[in-house]
Amino acid sequence: MQIEDKRDLITAVAFFLLGAVVIVASCNIPVKNVGGDIGSAFLPQMIAGIMTFLSIILFVKTIVRSRRREKIKKEDIVQEKSGAITKKQGFYGNKAVFVSFINLCVYVGLFKPLGFIISSILFLVLQMGIMTEDSKATPKKIVLWIVLSAITAIAVYLIFYEVFSMPLPMGILEDDE
Amino acid sequence: MAELFTVFNGVTLSLILLGSVVGIIFGAIPGLNATMAVALCLPFTYGMDSVNGISLLLALYFGGISGGLISAVLLRIPGTPGSLATVWDGGKMAENGEPGRALGIGITYSFIGNIFGIVCMALIAPQLANFASKFGPCEYFALMFFALTLISTLAEGDMTKALISGCAGLLVAMIGVAPMDNARRFTFGIPDLNNGFALISMMIGFFAITEVLDTVKDKQPEGYQKVKFEMKGLGFTFAEFVDQLGNMFRAALVGLGIGILPGIGATAANILAYVTCKSTSKHPERFGTGSMDGIIASETSNNACCGGTMIPLVALGIPGDAVTAIVLGGLMIHGIVPGPQMFVTNGDLINDMMIACTIASIIIFILQMGAIHFFVKMLYIPKSILLSIVACLCIVGAYANNNRVFDIYAVLVFGALGFAFRRLKIPTAPFMLAFILENYCETYLRRGLATYGSIDQFFTRPISAIFIMIGIGSLVYRIYKNYKASKTSVTA
Numbered sequence: 184m185q186i187e188d189k190r191d192l193i194t195a196v197a198f199f200l201l202g203a204v205v206i207v208a209s210c211n212i213p214v215k216n217v218g219g220d221i222g223s224a225f226l227p228q229m230i231a232g233i234m235t236f237l238s239i240i241l242f243v244k245t246i247v248r249s250r251r252r253e254k255i256k257k258e259d260i261v262q263e264k265s266g267a268i269t270k271k272q273g274f275y276g277n278k279a280v281f282v283s284f285i286n287l288c289v290y291v292g293l294f295k296p297l298g299f300i301i302s303s304i305l306f307l308v309l310q311m312g313i314m315t316e317d318s319k320a321t322p323k324k325i326v327l328w329i330v331l332s333a334i335t336a337i338a339v340y341l342i343f344y345e346v347f348s349m350p351l352p353m354g355i356l357e358d359d360e
Numbered sequence: 361m362a363e364l365f366t367v368f369n370g371v372t373l374s375l376i377l378l379g380s381v382v383g384i385i386f387g388a389i390p391g392l393n394a395t396m397a398v399a400l401c402l403p404f405t406y407g408m409d410s411v412n413g414i415s416l417l418l419a420l421y422f423g424g425i426s427g428g429l430i431s432a433v434l435l436r437i438p439g440t441p442g443s444l445a446t447v448w449d450g451g452k453m454a455e456n457g458e459p460g461r462a463l464g465i466g467i468t469y470s471f472i473g474n475i476f477g478i479v480c481m482a483l484i485a486p487q488l489a490n491f492a493s494k495f496g497p498c499e500y501f502a503l504m505f506f507a508l509t510l511i512s513t514l515a516e517g518d519m520t521k522a523l524i525s526g527c528a529g530l531l532v533a534m535i536g537v538a539p540m541d542n543a544r545r546f547t548f549g550i551p552d553l554n555n556g557f558a559l560i561s562m563m564i565g566f567f568a569i570t571e572v573l574d575t576v577k578d579k580q581p582e583g584y585q586k587v588k589f590e591m592k593g594l595g596f597t598f599a600e601f602v603d604q605l606g607n608m609f610r611a612a613l614v615g616l617g618i619g620i621l622p623g624i625g626a627t628a629a630n631i632l633a634y635v636t637c638k639s640t641s642k643h644p645e646r647f648g649t650g651s652m653d654g655i656i657a658s659e660t661s662n663n664a665c666c667g668g669t670m671i672p673l674v675a676l677g678i679p680g681d682a683v684t685a686i687v688l689g690g691l692m693i694h695g696i697v698p699g700p701q702m703f704v705t706n707g708d709l710i711n712d713m714m715i716a717c718t719i720a721s722i723i724i725f726i727l728q729m730g731a732i733h734f735f736v737k738m739l740y741i742p743k744s745i746l747l748s749i750v751a752c753l754c755i756v757g758a759y760a761n762n763n764r765v766f767d768i769y770a771v772l773v774f775g776a777l778g779f780a781f782r783r784l785k786i787p788t789a790p791f792m793l794a795f796i797l798e799n800y801c802e803t804y805l806r807r808g809l810a811t812y813g814s815i816d817q818f819f820t821r822p823i824s825a826i827f828i829m830i831g832i833g834s835l836v837y838r839i840y841k842n843y844k845a846s847k848t849s850v851t852a
Binding site for chain 1: 396400518520521523524527528530531534538540541543544545546569572573575576577742743744745747748749751752753755756759760763765768769771772775776779783784785786802805806809810812813814815
């Protein structure tokens with residue numbers, strides 16, 4: 184089975200399940216019809232029903248396509264490769280995506296408790312490190328990341344506070360008094 | 361002639377210049393937008409006279425909508441929801457090594473869109489406003505339904521996946537309190553979900569976070585190293601301009617049309633113009649590949665919409681969107697009550713507003729054109745630094761929109777979803793279109809049903825019936841066409 188078929192099967196199954204969950208969850212929506220109104224449950228159920236039906240079509244289409252391909256046994260099956268990439272360096276791929284996403288989650292999680300400035304500096308330094316071209320964190324680079332992160336975080340805070348009169352969370356830097 | 365001198369004075373011109381610059385900055389930074397710019401600057405206008413105050417607000421509005429294209433082109437993250445569709449072609453053109461041309465086209469057609477909207481406001485505001493006032497819930501629903509059927513034109517390959525993506529967008533938009541009866545849907549007892557997901561969270565998640573994750577996954581040499589900044593004139597030839605006239609007028613009319621319908625705004629105008637231009641184009645295959653067709657459709661429409669939203673404001677006293685609602689507040693603070701009487705009682709002020717809008721558009725055009733070199737230089741900043749800072753700004757923008765931490769959690773959810781969509785090759789555009797239109801569609805459908813008691817009215821009122829029929833017809837036609845194409849490709 185080609186990677187394209189696998190993708191479509193995952194899509195079909197995922198959205199079928201989502202549709203089914205929505206249909207079940209819609210049963211709990213209270214119905215308060217006014218005049219000829221259809222109520223709040225009707226549209227989600229209808230859309231989820233259509234989505235479930237489309238998922239089944241996608242599933243069947245993908246299976247049929249995959250079987251046809253296997254029959255034809257084309258030798259020139261195009262394997263999915265990230266061909267456009269000319270030169271990959273350092274930390275990349277799913278691992279890097281996972282680490283970046285965790286970094287984002289930690290940033291968002293610490294946004295209020297630690298405050299905007301500290302959480303942003305931590306996030307920016309780590310993210311610049313993850314994304315840097317050769318993933319080599321030399322002392323010179325680390326200093327640059329820290330300086331840039333601090334300038335960005337403080338500048339953004341001041342702009343929001345002074346210009347927009349919209350203070351961002353200060354977290355542990357907040358003056359208790 | 362006297363109106364010219366009211367606006368052409370040092371103070372008013374300086375305020376228009378200031379408003380344009382601040383507006384462009386708000387428009388260009390993802391997360392900040394024209395509405396925030398106008399809302400934040402409204403208190404400054406209290407002490408000004410009415411012409412100065414309104415001129416500042418209008419310059420902020422026009423600047424905010426125009427500035428969105430800068431980040432849409434250079435970062436592939438729309439600076440403002442109104443430039444969402446600019447990413448699809450503007451971002452691609454920049455990626456193909458022509459960021460200057462993409463900006464040049466976007467800036468010029470933004471200007472044309474602005475002027476088109478202003479001219480329409482000047483010439484036929486009362487007539488257009490009267491036409492818009494004929495739109496009841498049935499007509500609104502029919503228009504939104506027609507727009508939803510255009511999801512099929514956004515299919516990149518498999519139509520089934522595009523439709524599934526659209527359904528998912530509709531369902532996600534249904535989370536929260538339902539229109540009409542206020543029933544809570546899919547909130548799972550989480551109070552923050554009562555208001556549903558903010559558009560800004562969806563947009564930032566789908567574009568900014570996905571872009572960061574995608575860059576991390578397929579790490580490439582830093583920056584757009586092959587960018588050669590060569591741009592002659594405005595970025596396009598006269599022949600190309602003539603060739604694009606039809607596309608431009610279609611986009612401008614859609615933008616204006618959506619603008620004059622109260623309560624919709626530039627985001628819907630932009631995406632609808634894109635799909636309309638794509639579906640009526642002789643070369644729909646060009647859209648999404650980095651062509652000027654797509655940039656023109658997107659940028660002409662969102663700016664024509666600005667003039668459009670002013671029409672119901674001045675002619676009926678009904679704001680066309682959130683920004684004009686704040687402008688309405690600004691007018692009322694100065695003792696001006698917009699509406700049909702405004703043409704009689706404050707006719708001079710309407711003329712001043714149009715002159716201020718025109719001056720703002722010219723200033724925005726000159727400023728942006730002059731700064732293209734500077735904008736493009738942004739691409740020389742290493743991606744690791746640029747995208748990290750942009751991600752940080754996006755998170756702040758999403759938070760500042762409602763001062764809710766929940767909105768930044770939502771950014772992450774949409775970021776993960778957007779990344780999954782890209783990896784599974786599910787088109788994201790139908791999801792976004794459906795997400796944006798769901799609330800309008802459901803509200804007007806249910807309002808129509810509650811008002812008239814049955815569905816008959818949707819098919820017996822002429823404007824409504826026409827839109828519904830065209831919508832169903834185009835959907836069926838595209839599904840059939842896609843089915844035929846897929847059969848041919850299998851047998852080939």
